[in-house]
Amino acid sequence: MNNNYLIVAENIGYKINENKLFHNLSFDVAEGEALHICGDNGSGKSTLIRIILGITKQTKGNIKNNSSHGITYLGHKNAIKNYLTLEDNILLMELNDKEELNKYIEILNLRKYMDVIAANLSFGQQKKLALLRIFLNNSDLIILDEPFVGLDIETQDILSEFLNNQLKMNKSIIYTSHISCQIESKILKIN
Template sequence: MLEVKNFTKKYKNGKLAVDNISFTVKNGEIFGFLGPNGAGKSTTIKAIVGLIKKSSGDITIDNIMIEDNPLLYKSKFSYLADNPLLFEKYNGISYINFVADIYGVSKEDRDRRLNKYLDYFNIRESMVDDISSYSHGMKQRLAIIASLIHNPDLLILDEPMVGLDPKSSFNLKKIMRDRADRGKMVFFSTHMMEVAENICDRIAIISEGKIVAMGSLDDIKENLSEDKSLEEMFLELTDVK
């Protein structure tokens, strides 16, 4: 389980980016993290993966804190950034092998997983080409495969559908659902309300650094006494005009 408890991030300039938020992502669920630009989504994700330090609060994965055991903590998850930076002088297969070596993935396991995901994301023929020659969408697909190659307990995705073609987007959603059904965790941010509405078991909506709604879609509708779409409720809760 991923647990974020009383997390606050305040920058040196005094800006309060995230204000005392708490949530959990349970084994076997897809958890959507929604909010407008500047709401605190990326700040929260960067704190979870260890790219920025917390001002206060606790973040644990399976009761492990990054401060106590950084290697074990980081072995629990994969992180796909909204604009992933890849080693562009590598070709596709060298990059995947590099990532697999870091996580100690056996040749048998990496070959089996890679063979499956290359078909899912239609990138097989480009794996011998330098990454510098890839389109944005191809880089995104390669980064997704890299995030899956060690079969992490927790998959953290920041706007994962951006730049994907319809088939790749469909297959990524299928993978996310399959992982949750097998007891793993998926935590992702998105601006695509339809995607969140269709595949998330629970969601949290963050606005101006605070969580303004959390739970299943039905729970949120009941709490607000509203029978509206997620998009309509999102706009109301975040005061987006």
């Protein structure tokens, strides 16, 4: 084991309109580790993710982000432009590795939809498109909010396998999920 922690959180809490969402959460994520955030609906999983990302500010406690290559994030909102074709959407994602990109377009079976407007794709297909961001990441921390929702079994497996490989490459992953998945991870329960 190494002691290279990417995320260290101490006693963080969050209040909205003076109502406590969660409080005194402490956790850390080291290189090559995965953290699975569990909790009921409305327990603040997504808010916690946003705090880790640095978008929302916690109302209490400290959180430290040591990642040097940035974060790749995929949440409920997948940053896909409805009025653009799949090809233009990929252009917007600014993915540089063309070879890898083509490989994953084939794997995810997206090739034949390249000229289709994103609004005409199904939810699952849009999600696959958004996943390209994850598959072609070059950061050391991957954060996913409910990544398996809306995916078919096949794609779920592809994603799990990919994430496991990333862990072996010493990258770290933080995710929330209702569906149990084959990723070896620490569990953080909030309620």
